[in-house]
Amino acid sequence: MDIIDWVREHWGIAPEIQRKILFSLVAIFVLAFLRQLLLRIIFWRIKDVKQRYKWKNGVRYISVFLSVMVISTIWIDEFHSFATFLGLISAGIALALKDPIVNLAGWLFIIIRRPFEVGDRIQIMDFAGDVIDIRAFQFTLNEIGNWVDSDQSTGRIVHVPNGKVFSEAQFNYHQGFSNIWNEICVVVTFESDWQKAKDILNKVMEKHTKHLTKSAQKKLLEASKKFMIFYNTLTPVIYTKVKGHGVALTMRYLCLPKKRRSTEHAIWEEILIEFRKHDDIDFAYPTQRIYYNKTESKQATKEGR
Structure with missing residues (x-):
């Protein structure tokens, strides 16, 4: 007694249905085996993690597509009736699986358009x-x-x-020319030598960021072929602005998206070390004066405080 006779005897399933079930299981097993074999070959030949990921996804999608096609040919008497079959169920699928269909269309958009x-x-x-x-x-x-x-x-x-x-x-963060602009604002007191402070900040900033300028210019040239991206200058710059409690010196520079914090860390540490060497440069911060009696308040008014 073969498998088909045993299934028919115990489950009462028609022979034709039994054959289709058996062929479907065999097809799924063969395709799964071929997929695993192909992945082993790919992982053995390719060492780059990103390339491995792309190949793994490609093999997965192809295997799913082939599985659907093979099983469809098994269960549909004539392959040309597959279009008719899809037409009959498409309306129901569109209503019941609206979100999955939109997500699948989004996946195609991501793969083709590559945002x-x-x-x-x-x-x-x-x-x-x-x-x-x-x-x-x-x-x-x-x-x-x-x-x-x-x-x-x-x-x-x-x-x-x-x-x-x-x-x-x-x-x-990475499309365009693969760099982002970052800003660090340093505020010094009005009594400080803000020009000296600006010179110090400029040296510190150039030390940590100037090496990115040349590579950014090359990347910008490549990006301009695809996007309308244009900058007059990519070199670090410091902007000066007066705030209520001091002179604000804002450093603007290019950095890699994933190194923004480490760059800030290195720049701030060197700023603190350099400012400590100069008695005529002090950080500014908002302050508030509180008077506890009327006498002190009147005296402060007379003195113009």
């Missing part, structure tokens, strides 16, 4: 992070920011439906 790729740092809605996975129905971010300062990782991952790319703006 972002795996490894890019992006922000969408209130979520920001590094793209670590893109699948047919959702993409995954390694979250940054939130309660953590300066765009560092929170340790959480965020799954975002692919359909959001049609309704929400996406901010990409």
